[in-house]
Amino acid sequence: MFNRVFYFFPFQLLLNNIKRNHILLLCWFVLFSAVTGHLGKFLGIPYLFLDPEYLQKVNFLSFMIVGITISGFAIAFHITSYIVESHQYTFLASHKKPFITFSINNSLIPIIFLITYIAQIVKFQSSNEYAISRSILFDIVGLLTGYILMILILYTYFWFTNKDIFKILASRVDKQLKVTVPATRAKAMQKLRGSTDPKNKVRYFIGSRLKFRPVRFIAFDKHELTQVFDQNHLNLVLIEFLIFVLLLIIGIFRDHEVFQIPAAASAVLLLTIVIMFSGAFSYWFGSWAPTMVISIVIVLNVLFKQGLFKIEYEAIGLDYSTAPAEYNLDAIDYNASDSIVTHDHIQTEKILVNWRAKFGEEKPKMILVCASGGGLRSALWTYNVLQYVDSLTKGEFTNHTMLMTGASGGLIGSAFFRELKLRQLEGEVDPYDKDYLRQISADNLNPIIFSLLVNDLFVRLQRFYYDGKTYIKDRGYSFEEQLNFNTKGVLDKPLISYKAHESEAEIPMLMITPTIINDGRKLFISSQHVAYMNSGNLVADKSFDKLAEGIDFRRFFKQQGADSLRFLSALRMGASFPYITPNITLPSEPPLEIMDSGITDNFGISDALRFLYAFRTWIAENTSGVLLISVRDSEKEIEILSRQNLSLTEKVVTPIQSVYDNFANLQSVANDSKIEYAKSWFNNELDVITFQYIPTYDPLVQNPQDVKRASLNWRLTSREKQNVIYSINSVNNQKAVGRLQTLLK
Numbered sequence: 001m002f003n004r005v006f007y008f009f010p011f012q013l014l015l016n017n018i019k020r021n022h023i024l025l026l027c028w029f030v031l032f033s034a035v036t037g038h039l040g041k042f043l044g045i046p047y048l049f050l051d052p053e054y055l056q057k058v059n060f061l062s063f064m065i066v067g068i069t070i071s072g073f074a075i076a077f078h079i080t081s082y083i084v085e086s087h088q089y090t091f092l093a094s095h096k097k098p099f100i101t102f103s104i105n106n107s108l109i110p111i112i113f114l115i116t117y118i119a120q121i122v123k124f125q126s127s128n129e130y131a132i133s134r135s136i137l138f139d140i141v142g143l144l145t146g147y148i149l150m151i152l153i154l155y156t157y158f159w160f161t162n163k164d165i166f167k168i169l170a171s172r173v174d175k176q177l178k179v180t181v182p183a184t185r186a187k188a189m190q191k192l193r194g195s196t197d198p199k200n201k202v203r204y205f206i207g208s209r210l211k212f213r214p215v216r217f218i219a220f221d222k223h224e225l226t227q228v229f230d231q232n233h234l235n236l237v238l239i240e241f242l243i244f245v246l247l248l249i250i251g252i253f254r255d256h257e258v259f260q261i262p263a264a265a266s267a268v269l270l271l272t273i274v275i276m277f278s279g280a281f282s283y284w285f286g287s288w289a290p291t292m293v294i295s296i297v298i299v300l301n302v303l304f305k306q307g308l309f310k311i312e313y314e315a316i317g318l319d320y321s322t323a324p325a326e327y328n329l330d331a332i333d334y335n336a337s338d339s340i341v342t343h344d345h346i347q348t349e350k351i352l353v354n355w356r357a358k359f360g361e362e363k364p365k366m367i368l369v370c371a372s373g374g375g376l377r378s379a380l381w382t383y384n385v386l387q388y389v390d391s392l393t394k395g396e397f398t399n400h401t402m403l404m405t406g407a408s409g410g411l412i413g414s415a416f417f418r419e420l421k422l423r424q425l426e427g428e429v430d431p432y433d434k435d436y437l438r439q440i441s442a443d444n445l446n447p448i449i450f451s452l453l454v455n456d457l458f459v460r461l462q463r464f465y466y467d468g469k470t471y472i473k474d475r476g477y478s479f480e481e482q483l484n485f486n487t488k489g490v491l492d493k494p495l496i497s498y499k500a501h502e503s504e505a506e507i508p509m510l511m512i513t514p515t516i517i518n519d520g521r522k523l524f525i526s527s528q529h530v531a532y533m534n535s536g537n538l539v540a541d542k543s544f545d546k547l548a549e550g551i552d553f554r555r556f557f558k559q560q561g562a563d564s565l566r567f568l569s570a571l572r573m574g575a576s577f578p579y580i581t582p583n584i585t586l587p588s589e590p591p592l593e594i595m596d597s598g599i600t601d602n603f604g605i606s607d608a609l610r611f612l613y614a615f616r617t618w619i620a621e622n623t624s625g626v627l628l629i630s631v632r633d634s635e636k637e638i639e640i641l642s643r644q645n646l647s648l649t650e651k652v653v654t655p656i657q658s659v660y661d662n663f664a665n666l667q668s669v670a671n672d673s674k675i676e677y678a679k680s681w682f683n684n685e686l687d688v689i690t691f692q693y694i695p696t697y698d699p700l701v702q703n704p705q706d707v708k709r710a711s712l713n714w715r716l717t718s719r720e721k722q723n724v725i726y727s728i729n730s731v732n733n734q735k736a737v738g739r740l741q742t743l744l745k
Contacts, residue, residue, distance in 0.1 A: 009205035044711025052262035060142035067146025080279030355505035370604035373408025374633035382413030405604035407597035445715035451475035496563035522550030625685025
């Protein structure tokens with residue numbers, strides 16, 4: 001029994017993969033970790049595989065596409081393994097279809113993965129998507145249909161093209177017999193029988209008809225063996241090349257929704273390319289493959305350093321063909337000079353006067369809305385809160401709101417609600433329609449991942465025109481286009497288009513404040529000039545060298561067309577999630593790299609307080625107080641976790657991980673200190689009302705154990721969407737609603 005197991009070909013192939021093919025095993029490990037929930041669960045990566053979405057639906061077709069890509073990945077795994085390992089198993093050359101025989105015996109890992117994946121799909125769909133058994137069955141059938149379809153297509157090709165050693169030797173035997181006797185396989189093999197292969201220990205294998213068979217060792221001429229395996233290798237490398245070309249062709253049609261495959265499928269394609277290149281390098285460079293890979297990485301690093309490969313992501317609407325804006329200390333100081341700050345302060349005070357005029361003689365409460373970042377989860381939660389409280393107050397909430405700040409998804413949700421309120425004034429829409437919750441929470445990840453795969457990593461050739469200027473179609477463009485599609489195009493307008501509406505106080509001012517990673521300052525993006533955000537006082541205090549906290553985007557990039565900036569690009573600048581929505585580079589010297597607003601303040605509170613401080617005298621005299629509305633996509637008070645019996649690895653990463661895990665908490669503590677201090681310098685009432693997204697149990701559709709926090713992602717499952725929306729009904733949030741209504745009255 002031991003011999004049958006240990007010298008069994010599938011087991012020997014598994015051992016060889018463990019010994020040598022670490023890249024292949026790493027790719028499988030990534031897939032196993034993703035589908036079992038051990039990789040990026042906080043970011044929602046497992047849900048991309050367990051709930052793949054295609055054309056805004058999760059169904060037979062979406063799972064079939066994922067099945068096709070996983071099958072292609074498994075076949076690429078077989079191809080690469082065959083290229084690397086087949087020369088060790090010379091008995092394969094005597095079989096009619098050596099690669100197919102190899103693949104069957106190399107299928108242990110793919111089969112285990114497929115079984116694991118199906119089990120996880122059943123578990124997830126039944127508990128998270130509330131899917132019925134029939135629906136789950138269709139999903140599984142779709143996955144298997146795609147998997148089997150890909151196998152049939154590729155292996156049909158292999159069946160008719162792969163040669164065995166008999167086909168090569170037959171012509172030689174024919175010549176020797178002078179075609180007097182037909183050359184049969186038996187006669188050719190009889191000539192070759194003899195000694196056993198001393199190098200290999202494979203004694204049993206699974207044949208092409210799925211039968212358990214013993215290995216018959218045959219001595220072959222080395223040249224003849226080389227012909228067999230080289231022919232198969234070249235055939236398989238050709239398949240890899242064709243797959244890569246097909247991927248690029250699909251990228252050309254990326255703007256058509258039908259070509260935007262599920263994010264999970266795109267991720268699998270990326271892994272497929274990784275192992276395909278691994279196999280190609282092994283074939284062409286042999287034992288020199290690792291050295292060649294390292295050499296190529298070093299060369300590419302040098303070329304990037306020299307600027308030969310320049311990859312930048314542009315803000316749509318800006319003019320990158322003009323002379324860049326000079327970004328230096330003198331320019332920063334000039335834009336924060338006393339005269340400019342005073343000018344902007346006077347202009348915004350006119351907006352405050354217009355806002356005040358809406359309420360008659362009675363002094364109103366002023367509302368400042370601060371929405372936290374958190375991807376699509378935060379966008380949905382913010383819109384849900386604003387829609388809910390504005391509906392309850394019959395529009396008075398938005399009427400009292402002067403400013404909206406925040407980060408990432410939270411600000412996208414605020415911007416979407418503000419735009420719909422503007423259109424409500426024009427009699428076009430009803431912002432309380434529940435369909436808008438579906439729009440703001442629609443998938444925005446598939447096109448991003450697909451663009452990352454087919455364009456950003458390989459070819460950046462496609463371009464498009466916007467307002468007479470040319471830009472590259474990258475994943476930043478894909479993010480904007482998908483957000484534009486989801487929201488029915490209502491946010492697709494230039495930044496300056498909001499200026500008049502804000503000036504007349506028809507809608508609240510909205511300020512996007514991404515971080516300039518060159519020096520840590522803020523970029524204040526608004527349809528108004530807001531230089532006063534750099535300094536709390538109208539005239540800067542000269543008693544010490546105070547650093548300017550940021551720059552006014554519209555003024556600083558005036559010559560580069562700041563007013564024409566696409567508003568969707570402005571929102572993207574405030575939501576630059578690392579590796580997903582890329583950092584935007586602005587036309588300046590040196591080029592400014594812009595990253596997520598959440599780096600400096602993920603909750604927008606510091607910006608709201610900076611605005612309040614700049615106009616503290618006017619606001620104190622003309623209002624009955626300020627309501628600071630904090631819309632958080634996370635719980636403010638979190639449980640303190642115990643860190644005992646840590647492993648060696650955990651001890652190494654814990655210091656860094658602790659900082660990352662507590663980043664939001666650090667900002668919350670700092671913001672609370674700022675609010676406490678603000679109450680000492682603001683001569684009026686300052687109340688803080690907090691709405692927190694905390695997973696809440698809905699007794700009508702959930703079991704208590706199903707209540708889980710939505711992932712930080714640009715893709716939400718049905719359960720996550722429902723959970724986010726229902727959280728407004730939690731005890732704490734309902735108390736916040738009641739307090740808000742009381743204070744407004």
